Amino acid sequence: MENNILNKVIVALDFSDETKALEIVEILKDDINIFKIGLELFISSGPKIIEKIRSKNKQVFLDLKLHDIPNTIKKALNALMEYDIFMTTIHALGGRKMLKEARDSIIESSERKNKKRPLLIAVTLLTSLSTDDLVEIGIKEDLEEEVLNLAKISKEEGIDGIVSSPLELPYLKKEFKNELLLITPGIRNGTVHIPGDDQRRSSSLKKAIYQGADYVVIGRQITLAEDPKKALYYLLGQE
Numbered sequence: 001m002e003n004n005i006l007n008k009v010i011v012a013l014d015f016s017d018e019t020k021a022l023e024i025v026e027i028l029k030d031d032i033n034i035f036k037i038g039l040e041l042f043i044s045s046g047p048k049i050i051e052k053i054r055s056k057n058k059q060v061f062l063d064l065k066l067h068d069i070p071n072t073i074k075k076a077l078n079a080l081m082e083y084d085i086f087m088t089t090i091h092a093l094g095g096r097k098m099l100k101e102a103r104d105s106i107i108e109s110s111e112r113k114n115k116k117r118p119l120l121i122a123v124t125l126l127t128s129l130s131t132d133d134l135v136e137i138g139i140k141e142d143l144e145e146e147v148l149n150l151a152k153i154s155k156e157e158g159i160d161g162i163v164s165s166p167l168e169l170p171y172l173k174k175e176f177k178n179e180l181l182l183i184t185p186g187i188r189n190g191t192v193h194i195p196g197d198d199q200r201r202s203s204s205l206k207k208a209i210y211q212g213a214d215y216v217v218i219g220r221q222i223t224l225a226e227d228p229k230k231a232l233y234y235l236l237g238q239e
């Protein structure tokens, strides 16, 4: 059971210091198979960090959350196909045309380069946003409806999966069954103090898994802990 859950855990390496990021990979390499490179690490270290992690026989989730006009996204994803990555992200709020260009671009480049393509994942509404934040930026739709709507458009445009908060899992799972990968950050258990924690829609690791997450992304709860491996196993044991 523990192993099944571990296969679904992605650890976010949110550091500007690549030595620190690689240290975490080293500590967790027997437990975790996929590590996430986000904007901070990618901007600080550049693309070479991808190969450094892959050389330890680990998969890379390159989480750049691209959000731009369709043509720019198309070209960016074409360029991204140079890297050997397992999964990457774009924002569903970029709209239907952007999602379609993203999907077409990644498929065309993979066929042209005869190379396996990464999974393309659309972020719905960031887990740091509360209902009040959404109303303030003009998203007056019920939060659940909005996530569902963005997920539906993503699926219609052939996107492989979506990012949402764990709180939205019950109805997303009911709607999409196994037709869309469900990926949830926002995992919290309160054991590690996270200064200025910005997550607003969160839940525990086990709850997210029981409610149908295909992958959960965990960062600071593990990476800021004195003993990251112990923190990971503590999360695994907690309801």
Ligand SMILES: O=c1ccn([C@@H]2O[C@H](COP(=O)(O)O)[C@@H](O)[C@H]2O)c(=O)[nH]1
Pocket (backbone or CB within 6 Å): 012, 014, 038, 123, 125, 126, 127, 128, 163, 164, 185, 186, 187, 199, 217, 218, 219, 220, 221
């Ligand atoms: O809606 C989203 C999309 C992406 N993330 C990313 O997940 C991790 C979460 O890290 P924690 O330290 O566990 O909060 C982080 O890399 C985010 O960029 C997200 O949190 N919410």
